[in-house]
Amino acid sequence: MPSEPTASPSAFDPNALRDRYxxxxxxxxxxxxxxxxxxxxxxxxxxxxxxxxxxVERAHGTTR
Numbered sequence: 001m002p003s004e005p006t007a008s009p010s011a012f013d014p015n016a017l018r019d020r021y022x023x024x025x026x027x028x029x030x031x032x033x034x035x036x037x038x039x040x041x042x043x044x045x046x047x048x049x050x051x052x053x054x055x056v057e058r059a060h061g062t063t064r
Contacts, residue, residue, distance in 0.1 A: 040048050
């Protein structure tokens with residue numbers, strides 16, 4: 001049985017959608033900004049290395 005659309009295309013309100021996304025974004029923003037992040041040093045330095053990716057040396061400034 002095919003599903004039916006729940007709203008007609010004329011019911012779309014881009015401003016309401018933008019407001020909804022803005023409210024959700026505001027929930028995620030934190031007052032401490034970049035201070036919320038932990039610097040990868042000392043006991044966290046182990047996370048700098050990816051154990052699954054081989055290290056490949058490349059010349060500086062090349063993109064390909």
